[in-house]
Amino acid sequence: MGEPFLRVTAETQDHDASRRRPVQTLRVKMVLLGSSGVGKSSLALRFGKDQFRSTSPTVGCAYLTRMVHLSDVSLRFEIWDTAGQETYHSVTPLYYRGAHTALLVYDISRRETFVRAQLWLKELEKQYIPGSTVIWLIGNKGDLSEDRQVTEQEGRILADERNLFFTETSALSGDQVTELLLMIAHRVNEHMGAQQGGLSEWRGTSCVDLHQNNNIKPFNTCCKM
């Protein structure tokens, strides 16, 4: 992969970057699916802020954004992190409808989550229009190799059979997470980017800076003393 010309920056640092490079920004809807506890929120947090933190289970779903700059285009990932609990299954289709990319996450140390991922895939395929969704199978918690219940080979075979992309990650260590996001960005851009017209352009609303107005020091603005 052509790493040198790829850059990933958090959206907050993006203002200057986009001014310097007047490239188009396209919106990408990404959805994270999988059993509860496999690390979807942790991956989302890595994607969004490159941090790791344990939180309570997701309620309903969480929304984060992340800007990814490719050489010719910027992609604004709009990430829908769903709750794996059955409580919320009735509303989950809402979140994956129209997704450009779906991440099917399982936990390599819990086989049942791998089985469950296949059920999610079935669900997803009901909505799936070939070519309109980049589906990625992700074996997370790669750091727990001593407790591994699903081999990498099994994951890869399933992915090949069903025509999915496949990666093993660790949200905990961050291993393969940035790489994954970049790979997804490339695939999405190839499949439905500017040329294909599958993505809509983002005309950003300015972010509110809560400190902006509070920090005005009346003298500083006109003359330095």
Add this chain to the structure above:
Amino acid sequence: MMDGGAHTHRATAAWDSSSLPVPVDHLRSMRAESPTPGLVEGTEPGAGQRSTMFIHAQSFEDLTAEAEEEALRAADTAGEECAAEELKALIEEKNIQEQHKNHLSTEARTREEDVSSDAWRSHKKHVFVLSEAGKPIYTRYGTEEALSSTMGVMMALVSFVEAEKNIIRSIHTDGCKVVFLTRSPLVLVGMSQCCRSDKELLRELNYIYYQIVSLLTLTQLNHIFQHKQNYDLRRLLAGSEYLTDSLLQRLDRDPGLLLSAVTCLPLSSNARDVVSSSLQAAKSKSLVFSILLAGNQLVALVRKKDQFLHHIDLHLVFNLVCSSSSFREGEGWTPICLPKFNTAGFFHAHISYLEPASELCLILVSTDREDFFNMSDCKRRFLERLSVRSAYQALKEALKCPSYSVDQVGIPELRHFLYKSKSSRLYTSPEFPEVYQSYEEQERLMVLYQDLHSCVTHPTRPLHSFYRCGETENLLARVTSGFELYLCFTPLSTKAMAVSAVTKLLKWIRKEEDRLFILSPLTY
């Protein structure tokens, strides 16, 4: 022994009826015997003057529940027959311990309970939720095994309840009280070793019931069990147990759940008005409630005209937000049923903190599940207004001292108090003083308040004034048609001091009410 409260099962919101305000006539007759006849409705600070002080008196009321209460009130007055002597005996001051327990729950007379602080501390309260078919749904303590050992008993108890539906029963054994609440399709069982009244336990069970309904809606619950009586609901609730756990903890600690009221972040009325009007301006067609919380305190609440939020629903929102760290990342968007508003359907709540490390959390309740981006935009507009009008700084300043010391009141022997305005359903309370710094001590004080609360809200024989001397503190409860007041004094204080403290405290609250309450809530 059984306690079949005939009035408790008539309304769907059964427990509300048990915390009924005293029927007016009844209250009048009691007031005549009151030790301080000067404090009459409408003259005491913070209470009664609904039309002026609490303009939107029903901001947090469930109007339908109120109508229900009204009906019950009428029905109950007829059935109420208290022997004059009995009533007099109840109004008299009690010393702590045996006496006090005897009337707390006349049915529990056989119980011999040690209320020493060690017993309070070690007390455990169990809560079980079962399906009507007897399947376990939730247990507060223990695991499957622990539950299975009591399963036989539970099953028997469940069918016992079923055999005579409609009637809420309780069982009192030595040192233990078991209370049943059937709210089809669920059966809730509470067990407590401390001397709480059935009513307090029922109140808690109802909260748990509403918590479960808020996740699934009653419609969905009924649907599930109609199709499959034997359904294992734990499947659907898996991953949400922590909400019920934390709600039970709140029930032990949060005076708001006891008082059926909400507390506000102390904030200058100017700043609060800016916050409220900024919320009001950031409206959208599908938006029903805009709620700004700071931890466990309400900062502002703006609602759609003619739509009312019930305090129970608001407490469920508090519980959801405060016990879920997941909302700290990104923006949350979740279906939520507000059961006191409507048990049949979901609202969709946009939940996000104003800043990652901030205590301020904004909840935008929408009727439209497709409206996420609209809600997100409402938040943006709210923040824009807030910072343009530089209220954000004031808000952040206020967050630095979210509570106040009881010393500010200037009554040396007063340690702590709870004051609730009945018309606004808002309450205020100072921070816990030095002597109640530990959780154990705070919970002990809460149990004392709970006992007072039981006495002054007793369904058939409510007291409107109640003084209690103890070894570790003296307590006074005072209830009028406008407010409820619970005070805690040093054990060296006298009753005369306590009585004069009430007037002084009410004056202070009146002086501070701008800051402590939301006096002019807005609608959009």
